[in-house]
Amino acid sequence: MIPRSFEYHAPQSVSEAIELLQKYGDTARLLAGGHSLIPMMKIRFAEPEHLVDLGKVAELRGIREQGKELRIGAMTTENDLIWSTLVQQKCPLLVEAARLIGDPQVRYKGTLGGDISHGDPGNDHPAIMLALGASFVLVGSNGERVVAADDFFVDTYVTALEPDEVLTEIRVPVLAKNTGWCYAKLKRKIGDFATAAAAVVLTMKGDTVKEVAIALTNAGATAFRAREAEDSLRGKKFDDAAIAEAARLVMSICDPAEDLRGDVEYKTAMTGEMTRRALRTARDRAI
Amino acid sequence: MANKHTVSFKLNGNDVDVVVEARELLIHTLRERLATTGPHIGCETTHCGACTVDLDGASVKSCTVLTVQCQDAEVLTIEGLEQNGELHALQEGFTQEHGLQCGYCTPGMITRAYRLLQENPNPSEEDIRYWMAGNLCRCTGYQNIVKAVQFAAEKLSSAQA
Ligand SMILES: Cc1cc2nc3c(=O)[nH]c(=O)nc-3n(C[C@H](O)[C@H](O)[C@H](O)COP(=O)(O)OP(=O)(O)OC[C@H]3O[C@@H](n4cnc5c(N)ncnc54)[C@H](O)[C@@H]3O)c2cc1C
Ligand code: FES
Ligand code: FES
Numbered sequence: 489m490i491p492r493s494f495e496y497h498a499p500q501s502v503s504e505a506i507e508l509l510q511k512y513g514d515t516a517r518l519l520a521g522g523h524s525l526i527p528m529m530k531i532r533f534a535e536p537e538h539l540v541d542l543g544k545v546a547e548l549r550g551i552r553e554q555g556k557e558l559r560i561g562a563m564t565t566e567n568d569l570i571w572s573t574l575v576q577q578k579c580p581l582l583v584e585a586a587r588l589i590g591d592p593q594v595r596y597k598g599t600l601g602g603d604i605s606h607g608d609p610g611n612d613h614p615a616i617m618l619a620l621g622a623s624f625v626l627v628g629s630n631g632e633r634v635v636a637a638d639d640f641f642v643d644t645y646v647t648a649l650e651p652d653e654v655l656t657e658i659r660v661p662v663l664a665k666n667t668g669w670c671y672a673k674l675k676r677k678i679g680d681f682a683t684a685a686a687a688v689v690l691t692m693k694g695d696t697v698k699e700v701a702i703a704l705t706n707a708g709a710t711a712f713r714a715r716e717a718e719d720s721l722r723g724k725k726f727d728d729a730a731i732a733e734a735a736r737l738v739m740s741i742c743d744p745a746e747d748l749r750g751d752v753e754y755k756t757a758m759t760g761e762m763t764r765r766a767l768r769t770a771r772d773r774a775i
Numbered sequence: 776m777a778n779k780h781t782v783s784f785k786l787n788g789n790d791v792d793v794v795v796e797a798r799e800l801l802i803h804t805l806r807e808r809l810a811t812t813g814p815h816i817g818c819e820t821t822h823c824g825a826c827t828v829d830l831d832g833a834s835v836k837s838c839t840v841l842t843v844q845c846q847d848a849e850v851l852t853i854e855g856l857e858q859n860g861e862l863h864a865l866q867e868g869f870t871q872e873h874g875l876q877c878g879y880c881t882p883g884m885i886t887r888a889y890r891l892l893q894e895n896p897n898p899s900e901e902d903i904r905y906w907m908a909g910n911l912c913r914c915t916g917y918q919n920i921v922k923a924v925q926f927a928a929e930k931l932s933s934a935q936a
Contacts, residue, residue, distance in 0.1 A: 489819045493778055496797035496843045519844075526839050527821055529798075539797065543844055567833075591909030592887070593824060596833035597840070678908040679822060 491529035498541045502548065502627055502654055505540050509652040510629050512538040518654065519543070520563060520602035523594050524611075548601070548656060551575060560658045562601025566590070569600065578662040581669035581689065585616045588671065591679040601655045607645040607710070610681035614641055614711035616671060618703035619687035622660045628653035641710035667691045668774025672766040673705070674758050676749060682706045683749040684758035686738070688766040692774045697721045702734070702766075707742040707759045714738045717763070731767050735760040784848045786811065787855030793842065801837040801845060802826045805852065813853035813882040817911070824910035827883035828852050834890045836909070853882035856889060864927040864934075865889060874923030876914035884910045888924045896932055898924070 499505040509516050517536035519525055520543075528534040542548055548563035551572050558578055560569075566586040569575050575582050589595060589603070589612050603613040604624065617624075617637040624635050629652050640648045649655060663669060673685035685705035691698045700721045702714040717737035724730050744755035783792045786809060793808050805811040805828070817825030819838050826838045829851035856863040865885045868874065875881045884907070891898060891906050898906070903924050904917070912920060 490800060490803070491798045493796065493798055495778065496780060496841070498843075498846070522841070522844070523821065523839060526841070530819070541844060591824070592891075592906050593827060593834050593836045593909040594821070597835055 489530040491526065492532060492535050494529075494536055495538045496541065497538060498544050500544055502545060502656055505542060505545060505654055506627065506629055506652055508538070508540045509654070512540075514651050516540055516651075518605075520599040520605075521565065521597040523590070523598045524602060524606045524608065542654070553578065553662070556662050558660045558662060560600055560660065562605075562655045562657060563599050564601075566595035566598050566600070566603075567592075570595065579620070579660055581616060581620065581663070581671060581687070582660065584669075585612050585671045585673075585687070588612060588673045588675070594679065600658055604640075604658065605647060605649060605655050607641065607643075607647045609644060609708060609710050610706045611711070612671070612673065612682065612685065612705055615685065615687040615703035615705040617658070617660075618711055618713050619669075619689045619701045620660050620663075621701065622658060624655055625657040625659065626650075626653045627656050632656075634659070638713070641712070644709045663689070664691065666693075666774055668770035668772065670766040670769035670773065672762040672769065674762055681749075684744070684755050684762050686759065686762040686766040688763070688770040690767065690770040690774050692726065692771065695725050697724055697726050697730075702738065702763060704738065704742070704759055704763075707744050707755070709743070712741075714741060714763070716741070721767075726767075726771055731764050734767060735763045738763045780843050782842055782846050784845045784850055786850045787852060795842045797841065797843050799842045801828070801830075801840040801842050801850075804842040805837060805850075811852050811854055814886075815879055815882060817879065817883075822911070823880070823883075824887065825880055825883045827887045827910060829886055829890055832890070832893075834887045834909070851886070851889070853886055856885065863889070864930040865892070865923065868923035868926035868930070869920075872919050872922040872926050874915065874919045880910060880912040880914075884912065884920060888927065891924070892928055892931060896935075897928060900925070 516538040519539050519541040548561045550561045569586040603611045622637045635648050668690045671687045674683045682705045687703045689701045700718050717734040739756050739760040742756040742759050815825040817823035821839045828837045831848050
C-alpha cells in the first residue's frame with residue numbers, strides 16, 4: 489500500500505510552513521509524526537497534493553515550565569512526554585495517557601500536536617486536554633491566537649484550525665495540590681484505540697468534591713466534557729451514590745459509533761464503567 | 776523528475792543516496808533499492824512491527840515512514856548489528872534462548888530490543904513486555920523472546936563491568 493503521488497516540502501520554520509499552506513490552500517496537509525496521516529493516505533482516505541513536513545522545524549519541539557503552565561511544542565512525541573521528568577512531576581495525567589497510546593514504535597513518532605489536530609474522537613489526548621483545561625497556540629497568516637481546548641474540537645476530523653494555521657504549542661496547567669487525576673481506558677489489545685475511556689481531574693476539600701472535570705474519548709463525534717455529571721458532583725460528598733449518579737449522567741449523553749469494538753449499548757456501558765474507575769482512582773490520588 | 780527527490784542518509788554506517796518519489800515508503804527503499812531485506816513486511820498497516828528499523832535513535836515502523844523524511848538520518852537495520860563477524864548479544868540471545876521459530880518477526884524484534892537496551896540496559900520482565908509490545912510474533916508465545924532480551928541485557932552489562 490503506497491500513497492497517491494504528492495509533492496513533498498520540508499520547511500525549516502513555522503513561518504515557512506505557513507507560507508506553503510497559504511500557497512497550496514486545501515490541497516496541502518501538514519505532516520507531523522505521520523502515524524494517522526500516512527495510514528490514511530495509504531488507503532486513499534486522505535489524498536493531499538502537497539505534504540508539508542514539520543519534522544525539520546526545531547522550534548516545535550520541547551517542554552518547558554512557565555508560571556503555572558507547561559508549554560509543550562506541538563512536535564513533542566509521546567515518548568518525549570513519557571520520559572520527561574518535568575511532565576512526570578507537574579502533569580502525570582499526560583504521562584498516564586501517553587503510555588496508553590498505540591505501541592512503543594507509534595509513540596516514538598506520534599506527536600502531541602498531531603494527536604490533537606487530527607480531530608479523531610478515538611485519539612486520547614483530546615479528552616485529556618479538555619479535562620486539564622489546556623489551551624492551544626495556533627499560528628497562521630493572520631498571526632497568533634490562543635484557543636481553549638473547550639472551543640477546539642468541532643466535529644469528527646474538524647477542529648478550530650484554519651487551513652493555513654499550525655498548532656505550535658500546547659499549554660497545560662500544572663496540577664494543583666490536592667488534585668487527583670486518572671485516565672481509564674478500555675482497549676482490546678496493545679495498540680488499539682479506546683473502546684471507551686474517561687479522563688478525570690478532581691480536587692477535594694475534605695470529603696466533598698471541590699472541582700471536577702470529566703472528559704470522554706470515543707463516545708461521540710468528538711471528545712467532550714460531561715458537564716452535567718461534573719455539576720452533579722461539585723460540592724457533594726464523594727460516595728458510591730455520587731459516583732453512580734455521575735456515571736448515569738455520563739451514559740445518558742454518550743453517542744458512540746458502533747464498530748468492531750462493540751455496539752452502542754456496550755460502549756455506553758463501558759464509558760460509564762471507565763468514568764467510575766477514573767473517579768475512584770482520581771479521588772485516591774487527590775488525598 | 777518533478778516529483779523525485781534525492782535522499783541521502785546513513786544506512787548501517789554507510790552513506791547512501793537514493794532517488795525516490797515522495798510517496799515511497801522507507802521499507803520499500805530498504806528492501807527494493809538497497810538490498811536490505813532484514814526488515815520484513817508483515818501487515819503494511821503499522822501494526823505488526825516486522826518492518827521495525829532504528830531511525831535516529833528511535834524504533835520506527837518503516838512501512839509508515841516516507842523515505843523523503845530520512846534526509847541526513849542514521850538508519851540501522853538487523854544487517855548492521857553484527858560487528859566484525861561477531862553476532863550482537865541479542866542475536867546470540869535469540870539463538871541461545873530459542874527466541875524464534877519461523878523467524879519472520881525476528882529482525883524487527885531484535886532491532887526494537889536493541890533500542891530498548893540502549894535506553895534501559897537493565898529492564899525488568901514487565902519493562903520488556905511493555906516496551907516490546909509493538910512487535911507481534913505468531914509463533915513463540917513471547918516467553919523465549921523475553922528470555923532472549925534478558926540474556927542480551929546480562930551479557931552486555933557484564934561486558935561493561
Ligand atoms: C497502530 C496505531 C495505534 C494507535 N493507537 C492510538 C491510540 O491508542 N490513541 C491515540 O490517541 N492515537 C493512536 N494512534 C494514532 C497516533 O497517536 C498518531 O500519531 C496521532 O493520532 C497523530 O499524530 P501524528 O504526529 O502522527 O500526526 P500526523 O499523522 O502527521 O497528522 C495527523 C493530522 O493532524 C494534522 N497536524 C499534525 N500536526 C499538526 C500541527 N502541529 N498543526 C496543525 N495540524 C497538524 C495533520 O495535517 C493531519 O491532518 C495510533 C496509530 C497507530 C498507527
Ligand atoms: S509491516 Fe510495518 S508494522 Fe507491519
Ligand atoms: S518467530 Fe514466527 S512470527 Fe515470530
